[in-house]
Amino acid sequence: MSFWLSNFIRLHLTTPWPILIYAFTWTTLLTLTVLAATLSLQVAFISAITPSSSFSQKCNNVGSIRMPLDFPGDTLCFPAPLFMKSKVDLIVPPVFAAVIVAASAFMVRAVGLFDRDQTP
Known part of the structure; x- marks a missing residue:
């Protein structure tokens, strides 16, 4: 722990403030970018599994899973055993x-x- 603290103090005393501000700014921007990318995927997933979504409706075949295609209204039904955890x-x-x-x-x-x- 003291090694980390001594490095931080040495960095703080020898590094000019603008570089630290730049580093903080870019770290913040990268964090916000990752946050936006992650949240957008979660929002898309939640909207896809809501009961009002056409994606969450059952397939006509028993034991099939509905998968969306590129166009909003098109879907295909696949056998459930194809979707196993590996x-x-x-x-x-x-x-x-x-x-x-x-x-x-x-x-x-x-x-x-x-x-x-x-x-x-």
Whole structure:
């Protein structure tokens, strides 16, 4: 804990305030972007499973699951055994999250947030 605190104090005393403000600003913007992307998916899912949604109506075939297509009114019914939980479901979300975090870090680096002006 003291190592983290000493690094924070050293960073605070040696780093000019504008860089810290830039870092805070970009961190906030990236957090809000991830929040908006996550909430939009949850809102879409909740609206799809509401009882008034055409998506949540049952298929005519027993043991089938209704899947939407690109156009709002079109749906297909698939057999329920096709939609089973697999072991890949445990691996894909963390890998996807790591790729997104790495891409956002490279984006911040590409923008050049931490490049200092070398002009005298």
